[in-house]
Amino acid sequence: MQTLRLCVLASSSSGNCSVLAMDTPRGLRMLLIDAGLTPRRTECLLAGLGLDLSMIDGVVLTHLDQDHWQPTWGSRLPGSSRLWIHRRHRRRAERDCPAGRCIELFGDEAPFEAMPGVIASSCLLSHDETGVACLKFSTSTSALGYATDVGSPSQACLLY
DSSP states (O other), rough: OOOOOEEEEEETEEEEEEEEEETTTTTTEEEEOOOOOOHHHHHHHHHHOOOGGGEEEEEOOOOOOTBOOOOOGGTTSTTOOOOEEEEHHHHHHHHHHHTTEEEEEEEETTTTTETTTTEEEEEESSSSSSEEEEEEEOOOEEEEOOOOOSSOOHHHHHOO
């Protein structure tokens, strides 16, 4: 059974970062949702959970406000990890994300494989001019929703 687990490392205007984890026959798979803490702070919080930055398969960003993305992550992510952003955030990502880091785009129309066995789909909601991506992560046996900076739940978020 592929059960998703979520741990919120931080959620405030000082920084947002959560860990989505799943045990697989090949070991623990891990995805960061937002990276608004410094890599060093995240590393300390992960160590408290018995986890390590090298275990990160990728990062999915809900949006690129400073409390959700720290550009210093570009040099600290493992080389094979993926960086996912919503297509509406592409221009800002090209400016704020490190050169040489492959940025993968997603949109509301097509789910994507965030890590092996985990399909992610998004729903862009109002936040600023480019919006914020609310996410749903699904495996063959479980699903988990994630929303941040949406104010109060909207009908669109509830139907998602």
